[in-house]
Amino acid sequence: MHDEPLLHRADVCRPGTMSEVAGMNLPAQGLPLGGLEVVECASFVAGPSGCMALAQLGAHVIRVDPIGGGSDHFRWPVTDDGASLYWTALNKHKRSLAVDLRSPEGRELVIALATRPGRERGIFVDNGVGRARLSYETLAARRSDLIHVHIQGHADGRPAVDYTVNAEVGVATVTGPETSAVPVNHVLPAWDLLAGMTAATGLLSALHRRSLTGEGSFMELALADVATAGVANMGWLAEAERRGSERPRHGNHMYGSFGVDFGTVDGRRVMVVALTEGQWMALQKVTGTAEVFRSLETALDADLTLENDRYRLRETIAAIVRPWFEARTLAQVTRELDEARVLWGPYRGMPEVVDVHRAADEPTVLTQVDQPGIGSVVTARSPLRIAGNYSEAGAAPLLGEHTDEVLSDLLGLSQAEIGRLHDHGVVASGGR
Amino acid sequence: MHDEPLLHRADVCRPGTMSEVAGMNLPAQGLPLGGLEVVECASFVAGPSGCMALAQLGAHVIRVDPIGGGSDHFRWPVTDDGASLYWTALNKHKRSLAVDLRSPEGRELVIALATRPGRERGIFVDNGVGRARLSYETLAARRSDLIHVHIQGHADGRPAVDYTVNAEVGVATVTGPETSAVPVNHVLPAWDLLAGMTAATGLLSALHRRSLTGEGSFMELALADVATAGVANMGWLAEAERRGSERPRHGNHMYGSFGVDFGTVDGRRVMVVALTEGQWMALQKVTGTAEVFRSLETALDADLTLENDRYRLRETIAAIVRPWFEARTLAQVTRELDEARVLWGPYRGMPEVVDVHRAADEPTVLTQVDQPGIGSVVTARSPLRIAGNYSEAGAAPLLGEHTDEVLSDLLGLSQAEIGRLHDHGVVASGGR
Numbered sequence: 001m002h003d004e005p006l007l008h009r010a011d012v013c014r015p016g017t018m019s020e021v022a023g024m025n026l027p028a029q030g031l032p033l034g035g036l037e038v039v040e041c042a043s044f045v046a047g048p049s050g051c052m053a054l055a056q057l058g059a060h061v062i063r064v065d066p067i068g069g070g071s072d073h074f075r076w077p078v079t080d081d082g083a084s085l086y087w088t089a090l091n092k093h094k095r096s097l098a099v100d101l102r103s104p105e106g107r108e109l110v111i112a113l114a115t116r117p118g119r120e121r122g123i124f125v126d127n128g129v130g131r132a133r134l135s136y137e138t139l140a141a142r143r144s145d146l147i148h149v150h151i152q153g154h155a156d157g158r159p160a161v162d163y164t165v166n167a168e169v170g171v172a173t174v175t176g177p178e179t180s181a182v183p184v185n186h187v188l189p190a191w192d193l194l195a196g197m198t199a200a201t202g203l204l205s206a207l208h209r210r211s212l213t214g215e216g217s218f219m220e221l222a223l224a225d226v227a228t229a230g231v232a233n234m235g236w237l238a239e240a241e242r243r244g245s246e247r248p249r250h251g252n253h254m255y256g257s258f259g260v261d262f263g264t265v266d267g268r269r270v271m272v273v274a275l276t277e278g279q280w281m282a283l284q285k286v287t288g289t290a291e292v293f294r295s296l297e298t299a300l301d302a303d304l305t306l307e308n309d310r311y312r313l314r315e316t317i318a319a320i321v322r323p324w325f326e327a328r329t330l331a332q333v334t335r336e337l338d339e340a341r342v343l344w345g346p347y348r349g350m351p352e353v354v355d356v357h358r359a360a361d362e363p364t365v366l367t368q369v370d371q372p373g374i375g376s377v378v379t380a381r382s383p384l385r386i387a388g389n390y391s392e393a394g395a396a397p398l399l400g401e402h403t404d405e406v407l408s409d410l411l412g413l414s415q416a417e418i419g420r421l422h423d424h425g426v427v428a429s430g431g432r
Numbered sequence: 433m434h435d436e437p438l439l440h441r442a443d444v445c446r447p448g449t450m451s452e453v454a455g456m457n458l459p460a461q462g463l464p465l466g467g468l469e470v471v472e473c474a475s476f477v478a479g480p481s482g483c484m485a486l487a488q489l490g491a492h493v494i495r496v497d498p499i500g501g502g503s504d505h506f507r508w509p510v511t512d513d514g515a516s517l518y519w520t521a522l523n524k525h526k527r528s529l530a531v532d533l534r535s536p537e538g539r540e541l542v543i544a545l546a547t548r549p550g551r552e553r554g555i556f557v558d559n560g561v562g563r564a565r566l567s568y569e570t571l572a573a574r575r576s577d578l579i580h581v582h583i584q585g586h587a588d589g590r591p592a593v594d595y596t597v598n599a600e601v602g603v604a605t606v607t608g609p610e611t612s613a614v615p616v617n618h619v620l621p622a623w624d625l626l627a628g629m630t631a632a633t634g635l636l637s638a639l640h641r642r643s644l645t646g647e648g649s650f651m652e653l654a655l656a657d658v659a660t661a662g663v664a665n666m667g668w669l670a671e672a673e674r675r676g677s678e679r680p681r682h683g684n685h686m687y688g689s690f691g692v693d694f695g696t697v698d699g700r701r702v703m704v705v706a707l708t709e710g711q712w713m714a715l716q717k718v719t720g721t722a723e724v725f726r727s728l729e730t731a732l733d734a735d736l737t738l739e740n741d742r743y744r745l746r747e748t749i750a751a752i753v754r755p756w757f758e759a760r761t762l763a764q765v766t767r768e769l770d771e772a773r774v775l776w777g778p779y780r781g782m783p784e785v786v787d788v789h790r791a792a793d794e795p796t797v798l799t800q801v802d803q804p805g806i807g808s809v810v811t812a813r814s815p816l817r818i819a820g821n822y823s824e825a826g827a828a829p830l831l832g833e834h835t836d837e838v839l840s841d842l843l844g845l846s847q848a849e850i851g852r853l854h855d856h857g858v859v860a861s862g863g864r
Contacts, residue, residue, distance in 0.1 A: 032640060053633055076667075085674075089666060155797070164776060167693070167780070182701060188607070190618075190622035201632045204637060240782035241810045250619075256510075346599065350605075353660065366664060384634040
């Protein structure tokens with residue numbers, strides 16, 4: 001069936017032989033990756049977020065977890081009952097299979113799943129280590145055109161997490177208040193998220209190549225390499241190479257141009273940026289400081305239309321405009337900056353982020369989803385809008401929710417065989 | 433030519449009709465996206481980094497800039513001569529076309545380029561605003577199956593940059609020292625980089641769909657939505673929704689488990705993480721503190737094998753193991769932690785990052801590239817290794833370096849027509 005030309009086939013967006021009584025967590029029909037099937041054996045953020053992005057674009061992702069859940073299954077934040085809001089947020093739209101990957105039978109099930117025939121199948125993403133890891137060689141022996149993306153900590157196999165690589169590539173050393181005696185860590189695992197989308201990009205590239213050549217791919221992606229490439233791609237390593245010494249911290253100032261935070265009279269803060277000449281003109285105009293800056297340019301032989309001069313004189317510029325902000329409430333600042341078309345944004349706490357989105361008249365990237373095991377949860381849709389619209393957000397599965405369905409519908413196992421696997425503890429259903 | 437089935441065509445990885453005397457900046461043959469052509473009208477980080485990732489996977493990316501360069505062309509860091517290390521780092525492997533997009537003739541050139549026929553063409557990425565913006569409607573009128581990814585600040589069209597959205601989605605409010613009275617900005621534009629890879633993923637999804645259905649796509653991606661979805665996907669907005677108040681800052685501590693920084697006797701710092709039970713056991717073992725923690729568990733009725741108890745007692749745990757680190761040099765810590773298989777990493781400054789990679793015996797994700805206009809520059813390859821290998825890094829173009837080649841080879845213009853466009857200031861060549 002899947003060796004026929006796929007152009008214009010009516011069922012290309014259908015989930016194959018799976019039941020169409022979807023449950024609300026499966027992706028909607030008609031999305032770009034409808035029909036694609038991805039098997040995910042990954043934990044924490046990188047692999048799961050990348051595969052979730054594919055699911056949000058229509059792919060059918062089967063996530064494989066150990067029975068009882070992996071090391072990430074109860075990761076914070078959690079509800080009062082201990083259910084992980086992190087896990088449900090990172091695994092929307094997926095099917096969940098709970099398998100004992102330490103047993104030969106369990107491994108065989110996942111190998112069979114990952115190497116199912118079909119042009120839209122045979123795609124595997126993992127971050128396995130040690131005994132539980134399924135190697136490319138093992139899988140490719142069963143399906144020679146397999147697409148396999150393997151995510152790891154370091155390229156040499158040593159483990160790493162976002163927080164260790166962020167330290168290693170120099171970001172923590174340049175982040176934070178200028179007066180800080182120690183590096184400042186990110187709270188956001190930026191490299192994990194970036195690794196996830198890099199894995200997704202690599203996977204789709206390999207799929208493109210396979211559609212043209214019939215050949216599979218083995219791709220590896222080290223979190224440490226994502227981070228190293230990330231800072232290199234900003235030109236920062238080339239700068240360090242030339243400078244020979246560390247860049248001094250610049251606190252909340254944006255590097256190389258003008259951008260910094262200000263406080264308002266009602267205790268709020270705003271981030272204001274003058275990256276382009278137009279934005280710089282707008283900031284001067286709204287704060288009534290154009291003449292001040294003309295005089296300053298003369299006094300200091302500077303040209304503030306040049307962003308590097310704005311950076312060099314950032315503290316002076318900030319001191320000149322700061323009183324304007326500190327004399328106004330956030331509401332006043334909002335009105336005047338928007339009218340003047342200044343580039344800016346308010347600092348918010350996360351409860352306010354939720355409130356702002358909830359109060360919006362039009363759909364936003366956030367919505368409420370009824371999450372089994374938890375209840376109503378504020379949830380993100382895909383940020384990619386297609387033909388002007390957001391796609392619907394979905395729920396995450398319960399652990400092992402689709403074990404029997406996957407074994408039956410995708411692997412063609414009989415009820416007796418499935419029962420035996422349960423009895424022997426090779427697979428499990430239900431749970432959290 | 434390009435309506436023939438592409439499977440097994442010998443030239444699928446060739447750059448089409450362009451000269452194969454490539455110059456060292458074009459992607460190597462045989463990469464997954466060889467043959468794909470993308471037209472990029474984007475500036476700063478998001479669009480360019482996403483398109484560069486596609487170029488590093490083999491795609492031929494034609495970057496369109498205004499004559500003399502856009503607002504990002506001289507962005508820091510720069511060399512002593514003012515050449516932007518940022519621009520060259522973000523635009524490796526691309527061809528550069530310099531065009532006056534405010535002129536109807538200039539716009540027509542880019543429209544023709546973006547809508548060139550062929551299954552591997554008609555792919556356009558932009559972040560245009562205002563008069564210079566080429567709309568989907570305009571382009572799709574010329575090629576109905578166009579794939580267009582449009583990157584913007586906010587979904588409603590208002591401008592935004594990484595530093596403003598990072599404030600708006602609550603990350604700056606939770607980042608930084610616990611004692612900080614103000615939010616702490618990221619130096620790394622994480623959302624820009626994530627938006628770039630999200631755009632690349634969307635583009636390839638649309639390409640997949642077009643290969644099956646013959647239909648194009650218009651996708652929009654707002655930086656603010658990438659950031660909002662990013663924090664939602666960590667479960668943090670759901671947590672805020674339930675808690676109703678802001679999460680207190682937790683400084684350099686990893687949220688929900690144990691991970692924090694320590695100093696060594698020789699003034700270095702290390703980030704140490706005990707995310708899993710095995711990592712926690714290893715940390716206790718190497719620091720000789722297992723008995724201390726058993727007694728502590730009894731005294732406090734805690735179970736430190738549970739990561740939430742490790743988080744709750746993080747300051748106590750840190751105080752107990754800190755002396756072990758502070759009595760050792762980085763070299764000693766390195767040896768002992770690696771041998772004990774503790775999950776950790778040293779804090780580095782960026783000059784040291786360069787040195788470490790330069791000293792490596794095997795290829796790493798970094799390499800030196802001879803960058804025209806600058807010289808030898810430390811540069812990142814793609815972090816995606818294929819069949820066990822890194823791909824080669826390439827150079828960025830000089831501004832307008834490929835203007836004449838693109839007009840001639842891709843648009844079929846005559847030398848006379850090209851000369852006229854130069855004379856009328858519609859296009860330009862050379863420059864930096």
